[in-house]
Amino acid sequence: MSELYRFIHAEKANYPIGLLCRVLHMARSSYYACLEGEAARRARQSADDALAHEITVLHLASRRTYGVARIHAEPRRLGRRVNRKRIARVMRERDIRGSTRRKHRSLTPPDKKATPAPDLIDRDFHADTPGTKLVGDITYLPTAEGWLYLACWLDLATRKVVGYAMADHHRAEPGVDALDMTHGRGGLEPGCVIHSDRGSEYTSTPFRARIRELRLRQSCGRTGSCFDNAAAKSFWALLKEEIGTRI
Structure with missing residues (x-):
């Protein structure tokens, strides 16, 4: 007026x-x-x-x-x-904004000296029987005391987290500890496929030795292809969006 x-x-x-x-x-x-x-x-x-x-x-x-x-x-x-x-x-x-997913950034480079396991998943992220195909990855979350590294294993039949571990570093131990939790809970079939990317955590000697001890089969996607482990990457994206880390 x-x-x-x-x-x-x-x-x-x-x-x-x-x-x-x-x-x-x-x-x-x-x-x-x-x-x-x-x-x-x-x-x-x-x-x-x-x-x-x-x-x-x-x-x-x-x-x-x-x-x-x-x-x-x-x-x-x-x-x-x-x-x-x-x-x-x-x-x-009113400047009300939601969180957005940022471009994926690889956490660790692959170990070029190690011979990677074959890709036994081939982007088929479905399983009819629990304990036959697991996918896993490690990510980082901000806390008041610094970065927290979280490793987990996801059962493709149930889409549930069946094992996880946390640490203040991203060496081989979190992936091994998460795998031990998964095995300790039982339910893994003989020759269960354990799929991940080619990060140094999963191509390390301790992790591969533990795979052999538990009589499981290791599977790795291609270098630099997040789509080869899309089920695990998608889980991280949803988790971070829900807890509001915005990273």
Whole structure:
């Protein structure tokens, strides 16, 4: 609303609106149109504020990880339609942002001196029987005391984490310890395939020796191809997004 319209609105209790419009050389219809527009703008602002409150609650409940897509899905799941572009605008105006997955960065280089195991998975990340095909990887998570390295093994039949280990380094020990936990829980079939990338943790002598001791079969993807271990990489991406590490 312009200054002239604000002046008329403020003085209409003291003078007739028609007189004020004539003195200011303004049509009465223009004043009433502006008045109606101001009411509509206030109604839209009130609706945006209510939507922003709902978005904030959902965003905080997701540990500040949900972006426009997931925020938009929640009202639709409850049977209420909200325009996606409107949600994006409200989040942008209030600087509400979700976490994004960053480009994958390899944790450790392969051991070029070691002969890698063959790829027994060949990107077939399915298994009918538990304990026959496992995929694993190691990643890093930020903590108040520095980087925490987490290794895990995932059963492709159940999609459950069957073994894990943590350490303040990413040498061979976390991968071996996670494998020992998996074996200790039982359920591994003879000749179970243990698949990973060609990082130095998995081509190391201690890890390969432990594979032989447990009578398992080692499998490794190609160098520099994250898709050869996509099931494990996807698990890390989802875990980091849910806990909000944003790395």
